[in-house]
Amino acid sequence: MQAAARLCATTCPYCGVGCGVDAQLSTDAQGQKYLDGVHGTQNHPANYGRLCIKGSKLPETNGLQGRLLSPTIYGQPTSWQQAIDTAAQGFTQAIQKYGPDSVAIYVSGQLLTEDYYLANKLMKGYIGSANIDTNSRLCMSSAVAGYKRAFGADAMPCCYDDLEQTELLVLVGSNAAWTHPVLYQRMERARAINPALKLVVIDPRKTATAEQADLFLPIKAGTDVALFNGLLAYLAEHQGLDQAFIRQHTQGFAATLDCARDWTVAKVAQLCELDSRDIRLFYRWFCNSPSALSFFSMGVNQSSSGTDKVNAIINCHLASGKIGKPGSGPFSVTGQPNAMGGREVGGLATMLAAHLDIQSERDRQLLQQYWQSPAMVKAPGLPALQLFSQMAKGKIKALWIMGTNPMVSLPDRQLVAQALGQCELVVVSDAVANNDTLAFAHIALPACPWSEKDGTVTNSERRISRQRGFLVPAGQAKPDWQILCEFARAMGFSGFDYAHPSDIFAEYARLTGLANQGQRALDISGLAGLTQRQYEQLSPIQWPVNSHNPQGCKRLFSDGHFYTQSGRANFVPLTYQPPKQLTSEAFPWVLNSGRVRDQWHSMTRTGTAPELLQHQDRPWLAMHPEDAAVMGLQEGQLVKLRSKCSGEAQVMLQIKLESSQRRGELFAPMHWNQQFCSHGAIGALFAAVGDPLSFQPELKHAAVAVLPQHFSQYAILLCRNTLSAVQLNQLSQYWLRLPLAGGQCYLLAGKDRPDWQGMLSDWLGAEQGLGRSGQHTGYVALHGQALHWAWQISELPWPVLPSAWLQSMLDNDALDDTELSAWLRAQPPASFMQGRQVCSCFKVHEQAICQAINDGHNSVQKLGKYLGCGTGCGSCKPELAKLVSSQQPASASRLALETQAAIIFQEAI
Structure with missing residues (x-):
């Protein structure tokens, strides 16, 4: 090995914080560069050198293990030419027979802006259909709809500096300590600098973030509109209104206040199930504070009334004039690295690129003329939920999925499986060889991951950063923009002859300034003339970037001008609407979902790093201890969950007792899937219902039943090989995979008694073995003195075995009698x-x-x-x-x- 060759400044591929990353590259004996380490970029304004644990473990998740390295058709390797031609032919035939709306593309917030732009150009300007949507629909589309309804544009007004300049920080539906830890560090630093800063956390769960709050409001799930309507009424009654701002810069206030007046503190307390004294304290703090920042995320957006929740928050900021000022504003933080970039280029089925209006004939004509395209959409397309619903009805004949895993992330897993199963052509481009969605792919295309692709991303504060590819694409993998260009040309379209991502960026940047004249918030025309070298060296910058803001712009609306026809912000009258998935006698529990600290989406990357499973290594169901006692449930016991829409789908989780959980409500992490657990994919429990304006699904409120499960035997299997799902299903009715370095640990549970030892011996082989029997049975199969595989079987549920001990068993090439005995007796050494x-x-x-x-x-x-x-x-x-x-x-x-x-x-x- 040689010393580090160089550092490459790039951007983290995880959440929407957009942290700068310095990738340290080294060269192996064959002269190939590899990622040797990462550090936070010290001068990047998003993180100033900080990285969360997921970002710091990027080298561990960037290997070739599990990569898709060549195109396949029906699982068989093929050439790129054949794969592209077959996919293009399938789309063309569907269009010719059924029309352009019979095909669709489902993209991802993990694409780069240049990729996103081309996908939308292809669908909306060449194929002539708006049936292109993104998994960001599940993340932030309610924020988009709320901003557009209030401001006339999808324009997030705040910046990260506001976290350190506010006097009141209100976190609504955000467990930032786990989901956006780098920003949470900035919040902590702000509180240390300014002891007067108050932190309010509004969440049904007492999360890690809520533990640090000055005031925690454990709100009843789904009642945020009532809480903020009550705040608006309180502001009006306690001289908290900025009358001059309302008069000069807004419209619709009187009607909005009329809708909110009835929401007294007592009424809010009754509906939201909060202490009236805590509500008054929150209202008083917001009313009296010179600045306030409302930081909201999935707990607000992922709701059947998500847009109303967003506007309820915005109404309070407009009424108090706490917007467009340092430390003030409604701040939507996104969950994916380029959710904002996707919004810029029309990534949703309900918008056009560069904030042009899909409903405006003028804007459609303007865009078609700019693209010189053969066709242009005339109406919005199908958002994600409707897209898969129509596919299940046979309306979508060809679908291209790019860099996302809808079998895990979308609600109503049964419906998604039905839709993909009967779609005539499913094309999936991804970096991984296996996930729950790829099982349905007719054609699989190997796409470059984070370290191999080049372009830009935009973070939650509108900051554009360069993501620089620093490794040569592995195998036959290609960047998404190249795959799109080859596909478009195979369909017979011109206009896709780009030599470099900088060419795409320049075209997009010019478009943002086209016929703009300050009418659209998004304008990066100041970057349209960058040379390729300047593009390569582009420093992080916040849009708009134009002649008025050549160095970018921190905050929007500082001048009180908005992007509505009148130039005034809209107040929105709101009435409380309960969630659509309501409890009943058959389904009496409310289920909430969310992230855990060290995992990401469906674990295709983070799940490959054993260290990221040390904090939370398995899916679980959080339940209040008193609820568990009523049901006779114990910590660690497996339960089955059912909902009205789950059908035959099986979801089984281990009970985790948490006194911070609201009575009658449950929580489960969203990440696990059939690559890691036989019954851990909770998407099956959520109905495919969503917000009527944003079409964002209600992923924070399902109605479920909880059924205790009892198995006759439980086993822990430690082995160097990875067993297939088919093999695991033969072994047990329930299984969970815990990845380790150089091996796997499986937790198994079964109601019958198969010959586990015989089956494992056939599959894994063994030169010699040691065993111990009784109510508990242990066995170790050895190659020499090294462990090849080992298991323990008992009638009792699995103990929590330290992963460090399991890893030591795999790492040790010469196990002694003491170590073997410890395994056979299921007794980890005290040191572990x-x-x-x-x-x-x-x-x-x-x-x-x-x-x-x-x-x-x-x-x-x-x-x-x-x-x-x-x-x-x-x-x-x-x-x-x-x-x-x-x-x-x-x-x-x-x-x-x-x-x-x-x-x-x-x-x-």
């Missing part, structure tokens, strides 16, 4: 019983933290100095603070539970 890993950056476990607190290191800062925890990405700080604040550390109880479970398991021998 450290509890759950809390700090992923420095691998600090619960036991060490608890001991340090008892030894006097009783603050987050002291723990950081002593153990290092909390000094990396910082996302563990809320958990550290929770441990510190407890007289008996919260983790001690869980550690005791794990130890007790291991003892019980051992006593069964």
Whole structure:
């Protein structure tokens, strides 16, 4: 190995924060460059050198394992020419026979802006259909609809600096400590600099973020409109209105206030199930604070009334004049790296590129003339939910899915499977070889991942950054823009002869300034003349970038001008609407969904890094202990979940007792799927219902039933091989895969008693084996003195075995009798019983933290100095603070539970 060859400044491919990343490249013995390490870019204004744990583990998730490296047709390798020609022919034939609306493209917020632009140009200007939508529909389309309704444009008014300049920070439906930890670090720093800054967290769950709040409002799920209508009424009654701003810069206030007046504190408290004193305190803080920033995310957007929730928040900012000023505004933070870039170029079926209006004949003609295209859409296309619904009815004959996994991310998994199963042609371009969606692909096209593609992304504060490809594409993989160009040319279209992403960017940038004259918020015409070299060197910059803002623009609406016809912002009268998926006698539980700290979407990347599973290694169902006691459920017990739409789909999760959970409500993480768990894909439980304006699905409120599950035997299988889903389904009725370095750990549960040892011996082979039987059975198959595979079987549910111990078994080439005996007795050595890993950056476990607190290191800062925890990405700080604040550390109880479970398991021998 040689020393690092160079650093490449690029952008993180995960959430919408848009962190700058310095990729450290080294060269191997064959002269090939590889990613040797990453660091946060010190001068990038989004993160100033900070990275979360997912970003810091990019090298571990960037290997060739699991990559799709060549095109396939019906699973058989083929040439690019054949694959493209076959796909183009299928689309062409469908269009000729059924019309342009019989085909569709479903894209992703992980595409680069240049890719996104070409996909929309192809569909809307050449094929002539608006049936192109994006998984960002699931993320931020309610924010888009709310901004457009209020401001006349999809224009996010705030910037990250506002986090450090506000006097009141209100987080609504956002667990930023886990989902956007780099921004949460900025919030913490702001509070340290300004002790007067108040933090309010509004969320049905007491999340890691809520643990640090000055005021936590555990709102009843779905009632946000009532809460903010009540705030508007309070502002009017307590001299909290900015009358001059309302008079000069807004319209519709009187009608909006009339709708809100009835929402007294008492009425809000009753509906939202909140303490009236807490509501008054929140209202008083918002009313009296000179600045306020409302930071909202999926808990607001993913709702059947998501747009109304967004406008309820905006109404309060307009009424109080807290917008367009430092530290003030309604701040929508996105979940994907280029959700904002997709919005810019028309990534949704309901818009055109460059914020042109799909409903405007003038705008459609303007765009068609600019593109010199043969066809132009005349109406919006099918948003994601409707797209798959119409596909299930046979209306969509050909579909191209780019860089997303709708079988996991969309609601009503049964419907999605039906739609994909009967679509005549499904083309999937992705970087991975296997996911739940690729199982339905007729044609699979190998696309470049983050490290191999070049272009731009736009983060949540409208900041455009360069994502620079620094590795040669592996195998036959190609960047998405090249695949789109080849596909378009194979369909017989001209206008797709680009030599470099800079050419695409220049065309798009020019379009943003076309016939604009300040009429559209999005304008980056100031970047249209960049040479390729200047494009390569482009520094992060916030739009608009034009003659009026040549260096970009931090905040919008500072001058009180909005993008409506009148130039005034619109107040929106709102009435509370309950969620569409309501509980009943048959389905009495409310299910909420969301992310866990160290995982990303459907785990196609993060799931390959064992270290990212140390914090949360399995799917679970959070339930209040009192609810669990009523049902007779125990921590770790498997339960089955059903909903009205789930049909034959099976969802099984382990119970996790959380006193922070609201009674009658449940929470489950969204990430797990059939690549990692037989029954962990929770999308099956959510109905395909959405907001009538944004078409964003209601993914935060399902009505479900909970059914206890009992199995006759449970097994832990540790092996170097990866078993197929077919093999695992033969072994058990339930399985979970826990990836390790150089192997896998499987948790299995079954109601019958197959010959597990015989089946595993046939599949995996073994030179010699050691076993122990009884109520508990253990077995180790060896190659020499190294573990080849091993299992433990018991009638009791699985203990929580330390992953470090499992990894040590795989790493050790010469297991001694003590280590073999420990496995056969299911008794991890005491040195491994450290509890759950809390700090992923420095691998600090619960036991060490608890001991340090008892030894006097009783603050987050002291723990950081002593153990290092909390000094990396910082996302563990809320958990550290929770441990510190407890007289008996919260983790001690869980550690005791794990130890007790291991003892019980051992006593069964």
